[in-house]
Amino acid sequence: APAKKTATGLDVLVLGAGVSGLQAAWMLEEQGLKVAVLEGRQRVGGRVMTLLDEPGYPEMGFNSMGEGYGRGIDAAQRAGVTLEDIGSRYRAGKPPMLWMNGQPLTREQWASHPGNPFPDSMKSVLPAEMVNKLLAERTPLADWNAWADPASAALDVPLHDFLRAQGLSDPAIRLANDVSPYYGTNSWDVSALMLEFNDGFVKAQFEAGTKSFGVKGGNLHLPIGMAKLLKGDVILGKEIVAIETTDSGATVYCRDGSTFSAKRVICSLPFSTLRHVKIMPGLSGAQAEAVSQIAYQPLSMAFLTATAPFWDEDGLSPGMWTDGLAGTVIPQHFGATPEEVTGLLVQARGSLANYWDRLGREKALAMIVGQIEAMRPAAKGKLMARNYFSWSQEVFNGGDWAYFGPGQVSRLVPEMSKPSGRLHFCGEHTATGARGLEGALESAERVALEVLEA
Numbered sequence: 001a002p003a004k005k006t007a008t009g010l011d012v013l014v015l016g017a018g019v020s021g022l023q024a025a026w027m028l029e030e031q032g033l034k035v036a037v038l039e040g041r042q043r044v045g046g047r048v049m050t051l052l053d054e055p056g057y058p059e060m061g062f063n064s065m066g067e068g069y070g071r072g073i074d075a076a077q078r079a080g081v082t083l084e085d086i087g088s089r090y091r092a093g094k095p096p097m098l099w100m101n102g103q104p105l106t107r108e109q110w111a112s113h114p115g116n117p118f119p120d121s122m123k124s125v126l127p128a129e130m131v132n133k134l135l136a137e138r139t140p141l142a143d144w145n146a147w148a149d150p151a152s153a154a155l156d157v158p159l160h161d162f163l164r165a166q167g168l169s170d171p172a173i174r175l176a177n178d179v180s181p182y183y184g185t186n187s188w189d190v191s192a193l194m195l196e197f198n199d200g201f202v203k204a205q206f207e208a209g210t211k212s213f214g215v216k217g218g219n220l221h222l223p224i225g226m227a228k229l230l231k232g233d234v235i236l237g238k239e240i241v242a243i244e245t246t247d248s249g250a251t252v253y254c255r256d257g258s259t260f261s262a263k264r265v266i267c268s269l270p271f272s273t274l275r276h277v278k279i280m281p282g283l284s285g286a287q288a289e290a291v292s293q294i295a296y297q298p299l300s301m302a303f304l305t306a307t308a309p310f311w312d313e314d315g316l317s318p319g320m321w322t323d324g325l326a327g328t329v330i331p332q333h334f335g336a337t338p339e340e341v342t343g344l345l346v347q348a349r350g351s352l353a354n355y356w357d358r359l360g361r362e363k364a365l366a367m368i369v370g371q372i373e374a375m376r377p378a379a380k381g382k383l384m385a386r387n388y389f390s391w392s393q394e395v396f397n398g399g400d401w402a403y404f405g406p407g408q409v410s411r412l413v414p415e416m417s418k419p420s421g422r423l424h425f426c427g428e429h430t431a432t433g434a435r436g437l438e439g440a441l442e443s444a445e446r447v448a449l450e451v452l453e454a
């Protein structure tokens with residue numbers, strides 16, 4: 001039987017219990033509104049997701065906040081969780097090595113390697129550093145806060161164009177970007193302007209300070225703490241399938257047959273999942289285009305542990321950036337001391353993530369272990385595959401963060417987050433001044449003010 005309504009006389013229904021939805025709900029309650037939150041998963045947190053039963057509490061989602069995360073630091077204090085500077089843990093141990101074609105290379109070896117396709121002046125730049133370094137040094141975006149202004153539209157071109165203009169050949173672009181893209185699946189499907197905005201945000205973070213904060217015991221404790229602050233219901237297991245607004249109110253329909261009504265609805269769903277929700281009346285123009293078209297980053301991860309420190313045996317860093325099917329191996333230093341390795345997080349982005357996903361969990365894990373063992377015989381028989389997590393395959397995400405394709409920043413960003421009648425939007429994809437978790441919180445502030453002023 002359909003679940004009974006648990007909340008009546010609501011001012012606002014918030015859809016999604018990620019940090020943006022939880023923050024918006026809290027802000028509106030502070031102003032005296034009656035709010036309920038509906039969440040599809042059986043947990044809160046969305047893209048903040050910690051494996052609390054694995055050693056070192058590996059993070060499958062949100063990693064850390066910078067010192068400039070005013071909203072994030074404030075939310076953590078309110079939620080009663082402890083932030084610790086984990087920057088030294090990221091930097092602990094030997095620096096990761098570059099593995100090209102199955103062979104380990106130091107930076108010096110790479111600089112003179114015959115397979116190095118980078119321009120002469122940049123031979124010692126590692127592939128993983130190249131895109132961010134070029135953006136940092138040569139961004140054509142004078143004011144990063146103006147990224148979505150019409151005046152910046154000329155920069156809304158494929159990342160490929162920017163990288164070509166910096167003197168990178170196609171093989172150099174493939175290695176520096178497409179093997180493990182931060183945004184997009186390759187240099188053609190992402191706007192350079194989006195990365196220039198991100199570069200500005202990163203620089204502003206460094207100006208505020210160089211610490212990286214994580215939540216003690218796992219980042220998942222942040223949204224759990226934020227949810228506890230709410231007076232209204234946070235109802236789990238409520239997959240939204242339709243949203244209807246009229247001149248006088250709004251109704252939300254869930255997959256289990258239950259319905260909820262309120263004066264207004266705030267939707268924090270990523271557009272990758274919202275595009276499967278029936279919206280009545282339908283959206284139009286750039287907003288409809290955005291909901292249907294904006295892409296989400298493919299990102300998949302395997303969590304491995306080692307029964308013995310094979311990196312001591314072969315004398316090489318446990319960290320690996322490979323140009324092959326094993327992706328990037330990131331040692332986790334979350335034990336009692338920063339030296340201890342609590343596990344290996346193996347990450348694939350872009351088309352490699354899609355390939356792992358198509359193999360499926362078991363085959364992907366076996367392939368990853370086999371690849372590492374082939375490169376490092378000392379690892380043979382010592383790797384334990386414990387977990388596989390794909391953001392693309394998560395029904396309630398359909399990918400990691402939103403990214404804009406060439407032309408989409410200018411065409412969609414100024415329009416896509418405006419309210420449609422009594423339906424309002426928040427979530428990291430709607431942030432225009434910050435990125436990541438801080439962007440999600442920024443969007444919550446914007447939407448809360450929007451609802452209060454409506």
Ligand SMILES: Cc1cc2nc3c(=O)[nH]c(=O)nc-3n(C[C@H](O)[C@H](O)[C@H](O)COP(=O)(O)OP(=O)(O)OC[C@H]3O[C@@H](n4cnc5c(N)ncnc54)[C@H](O)[C@@H]3O)c2cc1C
Pocket residue numbers: 015016017018019020021038039040041044045046047048060061062063064065238239240241268269270273274277299391395396397400401426427428429435436437438439440
């Ligand atoms: C691997 C990874 C690493 C990251 N690292 C960092 C970092 O280091 N620093 C940083 O600042 N940010 C980082 N981020 C980004 C940060 O985690 C996100 O920006 C932020 O958590 C997004 O919050 P949100 O509320 O916008 O979206 P979400 O957390 O995705 O919340 C949306 C909610 O809606 C729910 N939902 C979706 N569809 C439905 C439906 N149909 N019905 C009901 N509920 C639904 C979801 O279950 C989810 O709970 C990272 C993200 C990932 C995935």
